[in-house]
Amino acid sequence: MEMIKTAVELLFVLLILTGALLSAVSSVGLIRLPDVYLRSHAAAKSATLGVLCILSGAFLYFAFFLDFVSAKLLLGIVFVFMTSPLSAHLTGRAAYRSGVPLWNRRIQDDLKGALEKEQLKEQAKTDSSSS
Amino acid sequence: MIHFILMLSLSIMVISIAICAWRLVKGPSLPDRVAALDTIGINLLAMVAVLSILFKTEAYIEYILLIGILSFIGTMALARYIERGVVFEYGNDQDGS
Numbered sequence: 001m002e003m004i005k006t007a008v009e010l011l012f013v014l015l016i017l018t019g020a021l022l023s024a025v026s027s028v029g030l031i032r033l034p035d036v037y038l039r040s041h042a043a044a045k046s047a048t049l050g051v052l053c054i055l056s057g058a059f060l061y062f063a064f065f066l067d068f069v070s071a072k073l074l075l076g077i078v079f080v081f082m083t084s085p086l087s088a089h090l091t092g093r094a095a096y097r098s099g100v101p102l103w104n105r106r107i108q109d110d111l112k113g114a115l116e117k118e119q120l121k122e123q124a125k126t127d128s129s130s131s
Numbered sequence: 132m133i134h135f136i137l138m139l140s141l142s143i144m145v146i147s148i149a150i151c152a153w154r155l156v157k158g159p160s161l162p163d164r165v166a167a168l169d170t171i172g173i174n175l176l177a178m179v180a181v182l183s184i185l186f187k188t189e190a191y192i193e194y195i196l197l198i199g200i201l202s203f204i205g206t207m208a209l210a211r212y213i214e215r216g217v218v219f220e221y222g223n224d225q226d227g228s
Contacts, residue, residue, distance in 0.1 A: 020140030
């Protein structure tokens with residue numbers, strides 16, 4: 001029993017330290033990368049993983065040391081896992097549609113052609129409905 | 132030892148929040164600031180979890196959910212505002228007029 005407790009202790013401390021280091025990596029990405037889209041990529045991915053690690057560590061701690069299996073913490077883990085990529089997608093989409101320029105050393109821009117095609121289609125629809 | 136590592140991870144997260152706040156102040160475009168604000172919210176949520184371990188109490192777990200929901204809704208409203216200029220849309224429910 002003592003050994004299991006030590007192992008769980010090691011595991012949750014390691015999870016929390018990993019999560020903190022991942023969030024530090026994400027903020028370094030947020031400050032160093034050259035472009036809104038690259039920055040939101042760095043912020044979304046590693047911050048989500050870091051927060052998931054920290055919340056799992058907290059869940060382990062509460063379950064083993066305070067004898068308290070917290071459904072709210074599990075709900076928080078699921079919620080962050082669902083909403084963090086979604087909000088990164090929303091900010092990226094808003095940035096592209098409001099015309100924030102891409103990095104000047106980019107290689108390709110696939111969304112540009114698709115967006116122009118969509119706008120042409122909408123234009124044709126409004127023309128046919130108004131005439 | 133556990134106390135030391137928890138304090139260490141709290142200080143790492145404080146530093147990363149400070150870096151995000153720098154991006155929030157400087158950020159050349161509005162979506163930059165929104166992404167930085169979202170990252171600050173996520174880091175704050177993780178800090179509350181570490182703090183509740185440090186104080187050995189489960190009283191703060193509600194606030195993890197609360198901060199997560201508020202941060203997500205704020206990001207969503209700001210993204211809609213940047214994209215269309217409005218948060219709530221009126222008058223185009225069915226017929227597209």
